[in-house]
Amino acid sequence: MSDTITKEQIFKPENIVYKKTDLMTDNVLSYCPGCGHGTTHRILMEVIDEMGLQSETIGIAPVGCSVLAYDFMNVDMQQAAHGRAPALATAIKRLLPNKTVFSYQGDGDLAAIGTAETIHACNRGENFTTIFINNGIYGMTGGQMAPTTLEGMKSSTSPYGREWHAMGHPLKMTELVARLPGTYYVTRQAVHTPAAVRKAKKAIRKAIELQQQKVGMTFVEVVSNCNSGWKMTPVNANKWMVENMFPFYPLGDIKVDGKLVKEV
Amino acid sequence: MAKVKGDIIVDIEKCKGCEVCIDACPTHTIEMSEKVNGKGYHFMQNVHDACTGCTNCAIVCPDGVITVYRIKV
Numbered sequence: 001m002s003d004t005i006t007k008e009q010i011f012k013p014e015n016i017v018y019k020k021t022d023l024m025t026d027n028v029l030s031y032c033p034g035c036g037h038g039t040t041h042r043i044l045m046e047v048i049d050e051m052g053l054q055s056e057t058i059g060i061a062p063v064g065c066s067v068l069a070y071d072f073m074n075v076d077m078q079q080a081a082h083g084r085a086p087a088l089a090t091a092i093k094r095l096l097p098n099k100t101v102f103s104y105q106g107d108g109d110l111a112a113i114g115t116a117e118t119i120h121a122c123n124r125g126e127n128f129t130t131i132f133i134n135n136g137i138y139g140m141t142g143g144q145m146a147p148t149t150l151e152g153m154k155s156s157t158s159p160y161g162r163e164w165h166a167m168g169h170p171l172k173m174t175e176l177v178a179r180l181p182g183t184y185y186v187t188r189q190a191v192h193t194p195a196a197v198r199k200a201k202k203a204i205r206k207a208i209e210l211q212q213q214k215v216g217m218t219f220v221e222v223v224s225n226c227n228s229g230w231k232m233t234p235v236n237a238n239k240w241m242v243e244n245m246f247p248f249y250p251l252g253d254i255k256v257d258g259k260l261v262k263e264v
Numbered sequence: 265m266a267k268v269k270g271d272i273i274v275d276i277e278k279c280k281g282c283e284v285c286i287d288a289c290p291t292h293t294i295e296m297s298e299k300v301n302g303k304g305y306h307f308m309q310n311v312h313d314a315c316t317g318c319t320n321c322a323i324v325c326p327d328g329v330i331t332v333y334r335i336k337v
C-alpha cells in the first residue's frame with residue numbers, strides 16, 4: 001500500500017472519530033471565545049446522547065450567560081428565574097419522576113441569589129443532577145464580585161481585589177452541599193484540557209446514571225474561566241485558573257456513594 | 265505495526281479564534297491563521313501533516329467546530 005494517503009481517502013463518514021453531537025443545535029453559541037460554558041454544554045449533551053436519553057431529559061437553564069442554554073441543547077428545557085432552577089427542577093422531577101432532570105447554573109445563580117434553593121434541594125435529596133459552573137464572577141452582567149470570588153481577586157465591584165473584612169470570604173458551595181445528607185455524589189471538575197474534559201464527562205455520566213437509580217442529589221461543579229470578566233485572553237485565563245482557582249477549588253470527587261471522600 | 269493517520273475539518277466560520285485547541289495538539293499540527301473569518305476571528309487551521317486523529321483539539325474546543333477523521337495505514 002502506498003504511503004501517501006489522500007484527503008479523499010481520509011474524509012469519509014466511516015472514518016469520523018469525533019464530531020459535535022446532534023444534541024447540540026447548530027446555533028452559534030452566544031458565549032465569548034474560549035468560555036467553558038460551551039465545552040460543558042457539549043459534554044453534557046454527549047452523555048445524554050450516548051445514554052439514549054434525548055427524549056427523556058428535561059434541563060433547566062438559569063439566569064446568567066447560560067440563560068440561552070435552551071437554544072443550544074437539543075433537549076426539552078425550561079428557564080428559571082434567577083437562582084430558582086433547583087426549585088423548578090424539583091417540581092419537574094417530582095411530577096415526572098422517570099425523566100432525567102438537570103439544572104445548569106452559574107455561581108452567581110447557584111451560590112448567591114439561589115443559595116436557599118440550592119441548599120434546600122440538596123438537603124431534601126432531590127433526585128436530579130446539578131451542573132454548577134464556577135467562574136468566580138458574575139459573567140453576564142459585567143464581571144461583578146460573586147460569593148465565589150477569590151480573596152484578592154479583582155472584579156468590577158472589587159477593583160482593588162476582594163478583601164474579606166469588607167467583602168466576606170469566598171464560598172465553597174460544593175464542599176458545603178457535600179456535608180448535607182441529601183447529596184449522594186459531589187465532585188469538582190474542569191474543562192480546560194482534553195484530559196480534564198474527559199474526566200468531567202465521566203463525572204457527568206456517573207451523575208446521570210446515579211440519578212436513574214434515584215439516590216438523591218448528584219452535583220457536579222465545573223471550575224471554568226470567564227475570560228471576558230477576568231479581562232484576559234482565553235489561554236491566559238485558563239492558566240490563571242489553574243494557578244489561582246484550583247488551589248482554592250481543588251478538582252476531584254468530594255462525596256462518593258453518599259460518603260465524604262475528602263475532608264471538607 | 266499498524267500506523268494511524270488523522271485529519272481534521274474545521275468549521276471556519278464558527279471558529280472564534282480562542283486558541284484553546286492549539287496547546288492541546290500533541291503533534292503541533294494546528295496553528296491560527298493570519299486571515300480572519302466573516303466575524304473577524306482568526307481561525308484555527310491545519311498546517312502540518314502530522315495529525316494522528318487523537319481528537320484532543322475537538323474535545324477541548326468550546327464551540328465544537330472540529331470534526332476528526334482517522335484511518336489505519
Ligand SMILES: Cc1ncc(C[n+]2csc(CCOP(=O)(O)OP(=O)(O)O)c2C)c(N)n1
Pocket residue numbers: 063064065066082105106107108109110113133135137138139140141146226
Ligand atoms: C432577580 C434578578 N436579579 C439580578 C439579575 C441580574 N443578573 C443577570 S445574570 C446575573 C449574574 C450571573 O452570574 P453567574 O450565575 O455567575 O453566571 P455567568 O454569567 O457567570 O455564567 C445577574 C446578577 C437578574 N437577571 N434577575
Ligand code: SF4
Pocket residue numbers: 030031032035036037065135139140225226227228229
Ligand atoms: S462573560 Fe464570561 S461566563 Fe459569560 S460567556 Fe463570556 S467568558 Fe463566558
Ligand code: SF4
Pocket residue numbers: 270271272288289290291292293294314315316317318319320321322332
Ligand atoms: S486530532 Fe489530535 S493530532 Fe490531529 S490536529 Fe487535533 S489534536 Fe492535533
Ligand code: SF4
Pocket residue numbers: 034274278279280281282283284285286307308324325326327328329330
Ligand atoms: S478551540 Fe475551537 S473555537 Fe477555539 S480556536 Fe480552536 S477551533 Fe477555534
